[in-house]
Amino acid sequence: MNAAATPNRPTPASGRLRVCILGSTGSIGTSTLDVLARHPDAYEVTTLTAHSRIDALAAQCLAWRPRQAVVARPEQATDLQARLRAAGLATEVLHGAAALEQVAADPGTDAVMAAIVGAAGLPPCLAAARAGKRLMLANKEAIVLGGALFMGAVKSGGAMLLPIDSEHSAIFQCLPEDRSAWASRIDHIVLTASGGPFRDRDPATLHSVTPDQACAHPNWVMGRKISVDSATMMNKALEVIEARWLFDLQPEQVRVVLHPQSIIHSMVVCRDNSVLAQLGTPDMRVPIAYGLSWPARIESGAARLDFLGLKPLTFETADAHRYPALPLAWQALRAREGSTAVLNAANEVAVEAFLGGRLRYDRIATLNADVLARLAVPETAAASVEGLLALDQEARALARQCLAELSA
Ligand SMILES: NC(=O)C1=CN([C@@H]2O[C@H](COP(=O)(O)OP(=O)(O)OC[C@H]3O[C@@H](n4cnc5c(N)ncnc54)[C@H](OP(=O)(O)O)[C@@H]3O)[C@@H](O)[C@H]2O)C=CC1
Ligand SMILES: CC(=O)[C@@H](O)[C@H](O)COP(=O)(O)O
Ligand SMILES: [Mn+2]
Numbered sequence: 001m002n003a004a005a006t007p008n009r010p011t012p013a014s015g016r017l018r019v020c021i022l023g024s025t026g027s028i029g030t031s032t033l034d035v036l037a038r039h040p041d042a043y044e045v046t047t048l049t050a051h052s053r054i055d056a057l058a059a060q061c062l063a064w065r066p067r068q069a070v071v072a073r074p075e076q077a078t079d080l081q082a083r084l085r086a087a088g089l090a091t092e093v094l095h096g097a098a099a100l101e102q103v104a105a106d107p108g109t110d111a112v113m114a115a116i117v118g119a120a121g122l123p124p125c126l127a128a129a130r131a132g133k134r135l136m137l138a139n140k141e142a143i144v145l146g147g148a149l150f151m152g153a154v155k156s157g158g159a160m161l162l163p164i165d166s167e168h169s170a171i172f173q174c175l176p177e178d179r180s181a182w183a184s185r186i187d188h189i190v191l192t193a194s195g196g197p198f199r200d201r202d203p204a205t206l207h208s209v210t211p212d213q214a215c216a217h218p219n220w221v222m223g224r225k226i227s228v229d230s231a232t233m234m235n236k237a238l239e240v241i242e243a244r245w246l247f248d249l250q251p252e253q254v255r256v257v258l259h260p261q262s263i264i265h266s267m268v269v270c271r272d273n274s275v276l277a278q279l280g281t282p283d284m285r286v287p288i289a290y291g292l293s294w295p296a297r298i299e300s301g302a303a304r305l306d307f308l309g310l311k312p313l314t315f316e317t318a319d320a321h322r323y324p325a326l327p328l329a330w331q332a333l334r335a336r337e338g339s340t341a342v343l344n345a346a347n348e349v350a351v352e353a354f355l356g357g358r359l360r361y362d363r364i365a366t367l368n369a370d371v372l373a374r375l376a377v378p379e380t381a382a383a384s385v386e387g388l389l390a391l392d393q394e395a396r397a398l399a400r401q402c403l404a405e406l407s408a
Pocket of ligand 1: 053
């Protein structure tokens, strides 16, 4: 196949890949800009988006001079537009959820970095997929919510879906470029999990954990929501579901092992029991650089592994007693389609409540399990975006009800 002729490996007149970053003010967004800054001749930033950090977005716009910027609300847009005009920038400032979809599908953009946190990222991801973009997916909640519908949009839109989540990038890096060869090669995959900040803590004491303690990840610096997910291992549960869809696997073909050093980012166990692993220092700029440059490789800024200076690489069982959220992934995958959307929605409500001081840490998994068990997913819910978004809302309402019951 002529790579240059495919829509996701475009050759714009400038010769530079035109990149939209959804969620540019976050951890993945800023790491993406860090990688892009190393390659000014290869990439151009067309679009930056933010939700609450408008000052940070303004600074990014001044540095990158994008064609478009998106914020959440009209008054933020008016304010930012005035600031950028005063600085002599022609950037058009848009606002709202529809604007995110618009910029994700913009014909003047070749590649979309999906770095919004949470279910809010699904509609713009779908828009990018339908428009045939190179879609670099960090926003795991979007694929957990979207499931088969998300993958269908990627296929029918002719998009190139590139995993950014470190584990899924690792698996992707271990697999051949020809996707039709994947099924015959893979026996199963092993996602590595750090175990988070409470790997050695007595589970009976987890009720008193504070948000700052939960966000103190041992190996990665990330946004607060994913940091809490890593502590509870809901992050790994979401990643199991994400892997099921990205690599078209059965639930039992996705396994998890604790690897506290986060040096092996995940592994493919092949049919012949050969194991392929991807290793590196824990730095998201590696998967981001690979998403931007695939199938080539570019400098990322990450430190190289020093094998002689490494601590021993160790492995442990991911214990369901310590991490009760983890088994919910397989439970949801085996239940009616749409159940993973329910689990994700419940978790978003639970984590927000925990970060806001309204839910005990050790009740996040309880709330998620309760919502998953109590909500009867309608048969056709997963057949349309509207059905999935309605299900997401229903699960959030039930989660808020469970929250009130747990706090009573
Ligand atoms: N951080 C990491 O290392 C990794 C992250 N991921 C995944 O990548 C995604 C982003 O994570 P991370 O960068 O850590 O998160 P952050 O919280 O650091 O950043 C989130 C970004 O999304 C924006 N945002 C938040 N809510 C909304 C909304 N409702 N609508 C539109 N934009 C919104 C934020 O804007 P603002 O800042 O202006 O409020 C910010 O730009 C998550 O899905 C996470 O699971 C996956 C692997 C690793
Ligand atoms: C960097 C990344 O991809 C995160 O999802 C990371 O995996 C979190 O680490 P654990 O969930 O393994 O603690
Ligand atoms: Mn990950």
